[in-house]
Amino acid sequence: MKIIKPNPPQLKDLTGYDGALLVEIYRRMYLIRHFEQRVNELFLKGIMPGTIHLSLGQEATTVGACLALQPNDVITLTHRGHGQALAKGVKAYALMAELFGKVTGCCKGKGGSLHVGDMSVGALPAIAIVGASSPIAAGIAFAFKYYQTGQIALNFFGEGTANKGDWHEALNLAAIWKLPVVFLCENNLYGVSTHITDVMAIDYVAERAAAYGMPGVTIYGNDPILVYDTVQEAAAHARRGNGPTLVECLTYRRGGHKRDDPATYRPTEEVEIWMKTDPIPAFRARLEADTRVGEAQLALVEESVMQELEEAVAFALNSAEPPAEMALEHVYA
Amino acid sequence: MSTHSVSIAPDKETRRDLTIVQALREAIREEMHRDESIFVIGEDIRIGGSFLFTLGLLDEFGPDRVINTPISEAGFVGLAIGAAIQGMRPVVDFQYGDFLFTAYDQIVQQCTKLRYMSGGQVKIPLVIQMPTGASGRGAQHANAMEGFFFHVPGLKIVTPATPYDAKGLFKAALQDDNPVLFCVHKHLYGSKGRPLERSSLSRGYVPEGDYVIPLGVADIKRPGTDVTVVANSLMLHRALNAAEDLAKQGISVEVIDPRCLVPMDMNTIIESVQKTSRLVIVEETNERGGWGAQVAADVAGRAIGYLDAPIRRVATPDVPIPFSPVLETAVIPSEERIRAAVLELMRT
Numbered sequence: 001m002k003i004i005k006p007n008p009p010q011l012k013d014l015t016g017y018d019g020a021l022l023v024e025i026y027r028r029m030y031l032i033r034h035f036e037q038r039v040n041e042l043f044l045k046g047i048m049p050g051t052i053h054l055s056l057g058q059e060a061t062t063v064g065a066c067l068a069l070q071p072n073d074v075i076t077l078t079h080r081g082h083g084q085a086l087a088k089g090v091k092a093y094a095l096m097a098e099l100f101g102k103v104t105g106c107c108k109g110k111g112g113s114l115h116v117g118d119m120s121v122g123a124l125p126a127i128a129i130v131g132a133s134s135p136i137a138a139g140i141a142f143a144f145k146y147y148q149t150g151q152i153a154l155n156f157f158g159e160g161t162a163n164k165g166d167w168h169e170a171l172n173l174a175a176i177w178k179l180p181v182v183f184l185c186e187n188n189l190y191g192v193s194t195h196i197t198d199v200m201a202i203d204y205v206a207e208r209a210a211a212y213g214m215p216g217v218t219i220y221g222n223d224p225i226l227v228y229d230t231v232q233e234a235a236a237h238a239r240r241g242n243g244p245t246l247v248e249c250l251t252y253r254r255g256g257h258k259r260d261d262p263a264t265y266r267p268t269e270e271v272e273i274w275m276k277t278d279p280i281p282a283f284r285a286r287l288e289a290d291t292r293v294g295e296a297q298l299a300l301v302e303e304s305v306m307q308e309l310e311e312a313v314a315f316a317l318n319s320a321e322p323p324a325e326m327a328l329e330h331v332y333a
Numbered sequence: 334m335s336t337h338s339v340s341i342a343p344d345k346e347t348r349r350d351l352t353i354v355q356a357l358r359e360a361i362r363e364e365m366h367r368d369e370s371i372f373v374i375g376e377d378i379r380i381g382g383s384f385l386f387t388l389g390l391l392d393e394f395g396p397d398r399v400i401n402t403p404i405s406e407a408g409f410v411g412l413a414i415g416a417a418i419q420g421m422r423p424v425v426d427f428q429y430g431d432f433l434f435t436a437y438d439q440i441v442q443q444c445t446k447l448r449y450m451s452g453g454q455v456k457i458p459l460v461i462q463m464p465t466g467a468s469g470r471g472a473q474h475a476n477a478m479e480g481f482f483f484h485v486p487g488l489k490i491v492t493p494a495t496p497y498d499a500k501g502l503f504k505a506a507l508q509d510d511n512p513v514l515f516c517v518h519k520h521l522y523g524s525k526g527r528p529l530e531r532s533s534l535s536r537g538y539v540p541e542g543d544y545v546i547p548l549g550v551a552d553i554k555r556p557g558t559d560v561t562v563v564a565n566s567l568m569l570h571r572a573l574n575a576a577e578d579l580a581k582q583g584i585s586v587e588v589i590d591p592r593c594l595v596p597m598d599m600n601t602i603i604e605s606v607q608k609t610s611r612l613v614i615v616e617e618t619n620e621r622g623g624w625g626a627q628v629a630a631d632v633a634g635r636a637i638g639y640l641d642a643p644i645r646r647v648a649t650p651d652v653p654i655p656f657s658p659v660l661e662t663a664v665i666p667s668e669e670r671i672r673a674a675v676l677e678l679m680r681t
Contacts, residue, residue: 074419108452115450124418125451132443135408139415146372146397146421153415166439169408176403330449331487333456333510 002197003270004189006250006277008220014290017225023293023301025067025224029059029280031305032083035092038309039082039099043259047317049101052113055083057222057254060279061186062087064227065154065249068235069122074140075154076133077126078186079114084156089121093312102319109322110330130191131164133157134183138174141181141238152180152238154231159248160191162205171246175212178243182234185248186221192257193265209246221249222279252277351539352523356496357386357462360503361424363543365394368422371507374400374409375426375462383428384464384517385524410436410461414444417457422507430463430478430516444512445487459512460503465492466567466617467654467665468519468528475654475661479516479566479594480618483627489513489548490594494521494569495534498592501546509548518567518617532570549596553605557587560675561605563628564615565591568647568666572615575671584679594624602628603636610641611678615666620648642681645674 014022036056042048055062058080066075066087077084085095090106098105099113106118107125117125124140127133137155144151161167162185174181185205189196202208209216215237219230227249234245252274256263287293351359365371373387373394379401381388391399402409406427413423427433433440440461447455467475479490489511493499499517506513523529523536534554554569555576564572569590576586587605591597606612612632614625629644647666655661 105452107450107454110452111450117451117454119451119454125447125454127443127447129438129442132411132438135411135439136415136418136443138408139412139417140419141415142412143416143419143421146416147419166407166411169403169405170411172403173405173408173412177400330451330453332489333448333453333458 001195001267003267003273004196004250005273006220006222008223008277009226011223011286012225014225014286019291019293021067022287022291023297025063025228026283026287026298027301027305028063028067028087029224029283030302031092031308032059032062032086033280034305034309035086035095036082038313040259042313048099050099050112051258052099053080053258054255055080055253057278058186058188058251059083060224060283061221061227061249061251062156064224065184065231068228068231069154070151072122073152073154073235074122074124075156076124076137077117078133078156078158079126079128080158081116081126082113085116085118085123088123090116090118090123092308093315094118096312097316097319100316100319101321102316103322103326104315104319108326110326131157131161131166134161134167134170135173137181138170138179141174141179142177144180150239152182152235154182154184156184156186158191159185159187159189159196159205160194160199162208163199171212171214171244174244175214178241180238181244182231182238183244183246184231185246187248187250188253190253190257190266204248206246206248214244214246216246216248218248218250221251222277222282224279224283254278348538349541350536351496352529352536353493353496353499353517354385354522354524356500356539357503357517358388359539360500361390361507362393364504364507365398370420371422371424372398372400373424373426374402374413376402376404376428378426382426384519384522384527386462386522387426406432406436407439410439411443413459414439414447414457417459418447418455422458423460424507425459425461427461427463429474430465431474431476433461433463433478440482440512441485445485449487456510457512458510460506460515461513462515463517464519464522465516466518466520467661469658469661471656472653477617477619477649479514480616480623482514483594483624487512488595490516491548491592492516492566492594493592494566494590496537496539498546498552500539501544502548502592504543504545505548508545513548516566520567530567530570532574534573535570546592548593549598551589551591551598551601553587553601554590555586555588557585557609559585559609560611560613560678561587561589561602561609562613562615562671562675563589563591563602565594566617568615568617571666571668572671575668575675578668579672579675584675586675597628599628599631599635603632606632606636607639610639612640613645613647613671613674613678615647615671617649617665619651620646621651623648642678645678647671647674
């Protein structure tokens with residue numbers, strides 16, 4: 001199997017960036033990482049129902065992308081959506097309650113792990129059918145263009161999606177009508193157990209952008225600043241009326257596809273290379289080296305995140321179950 | 334509750350008769366002038382689409398609201414869903430309803446579930462205008478599509494049979510906050526160059542201006558006392574022709590047009606069965622699991638004590654639709670089969 005390497009470019013100096021933004025990037029990545037680790041523990045203890053798909057290792061891509069957007073821009077999420085939701089601003093307690101199926105959850109307990117989201121922060125509850133969200137994201141962008149709101153849509157998807165018909169149709173529609181949408185590929189190299197090189201005869205998903213007549217770029221996705229800058233540029237391109245961009249972020253799942261997958265199908269060499277690219281300690285070290293954000297401030301951030309998570313778990317566990325009659329609600333408006 | 338569309342027509346001199354496609358065009362034009370959030374999207378709609386439903390709309394409303402698409406059914410249905418989530422009211426025009434299968438996931442898994450899964454955070458007002466039924470084109474352009482979607486929670490399904498109903502129901506569909514499949518039989522549009530079913534109601538009076546027929550209200554198209562026949566869409570016309578014929582033999586048939594399959598106005602059907610004690614259900618869908626089976630089950634559950642004879646269903650057998658005109662005619666329910674079913678019940 002061909003080893004796809006991260007190929008990180010020379011890291012940018014952080015001194016030109018707003019300190020508050022940098023801290024927020026770190027805070028959200030740290031929140032996602034520890035939220036998901038907590039979820040994993042609760043799940044393995046048998047306390048949490050359902051199934052979970054963790055995005056450990058992909059935090060830089062989701063956070064960099066979402067913070068490059070305006071609060072009223074709208075994202076679509078995938079089945080691996082906890083990180084995308086938190087990155088866009090879904091509250092940890094409402095997300096945790098949703099995973100427990102509680103009535104206080106962001107979708108009243110009717111979505112669960114595979115369908116998290118909150119429209120009030122621009123996160124359309126997740127679409128867990130691979131490829132199906134891309135035309136819908138294009139449609140959200142269609143409405144933004146029609147009403148000239150200046151908003152954009154961002155469609156999260158994995159590299160496996162790039163072989164689905166709905167995805168191709170969506171990219172074509174968005175390109176011919178110059179819709180304000182960013183197609184954001186989290187390329188973690190695997191669709192469940194299947195490596196990208198087994199299912200594509202080209203090296204990178206972004207090469208396909210040319211076929212639709214839109215810009216496409218492949219970047220190292222474990223640097224949140226690189227993702228932030230790239231998505232900001234794609235968003236500005238869309239807001240100027242120039243249409244969509246395909247942004248492919250190379251990243252890696254630090255675990256299996258879902259909770260019971262040991263991911264033994266991955267070659268040791270690849271795992272070793274990619275495990276060294278953990279975005280969170282890397283970004284922490286950069287902050288300390290490049291900026292005035294010091295160890296003390298970061299420790300405070302980490303402490304407050306852990307406190308927030310404690311409260312989120314307690315909130316979820318203490319919340320009520322949905323009343324049985326709610327099963328019959330929300331079918332029709 | 335039911336409204337009698339036949340009885341409201343004015344005198345011959347002043348009445349204006351239209352076909353269904355003319356009535357639908359009038360409805361969408363009036364609604365697009367009223368509501369800027371409505372747009373129409375589909376294949377070849379700049380030249381009117383397959384059945385000329387969108388004829389003239391591009392000139393009147395421009396390319397921002399009349400969107401001619403690539404051959405990408407899943408893509409443009411998904412796009413319409415996204416636009417609806419953001420407050421628009423898309424009308425998706427299908428050349429043939431049969432092509433909905435290529436967008437099945439978008440309709441069944443996305444359109445009908447996003448509201449539910451999100452705990453009511455979004456609504457998706459979206460109308461899919463779709464030709465349905467057999468019309469001499471072989472198996473892949475002949476599905477009675479309404480049957481395939483009858484099982485799906487979250488959709489409404491409308492199957493108008495007359496021009497008057499089509500206009501009023503289409504307006505109701507456009508004003509509804511839910512996804513609506515608006516299924517018109519290919520032999521009922523009356524589009525130029527297309528065959529129109531021979532029937533006293535396939536062209537008919539349509540008032541100018543605004544009126545709305547609420548979804549989920551059946552219409553007694555012909556009152557009678559001996560047998561209730563429930564039939565929709567093209568089958569309604571065949572049932573009416575059969576009823577007229579049977580009247581000559583002294584049999585009084587009450588013909589009920591459910592107009593909407595979802596929601597279904599069961600009360601009107603039950604009331605009729607309580608009066609006639611006999612029930613025939615006619616549908617173009619394949620027999621196994623057709624909507625008529627649900628009607629039969631509901632009548633059996635709620636009014637079996639009123640029945641003097643078994644419930645009879647007249648449906649298409651469980652085969653794809655053959656091309657040969659002789660074979661197609663043999664499988665699609667005919668006036669003759671409806672007459673035979675009624676006569677059989679009258680003998681018991």
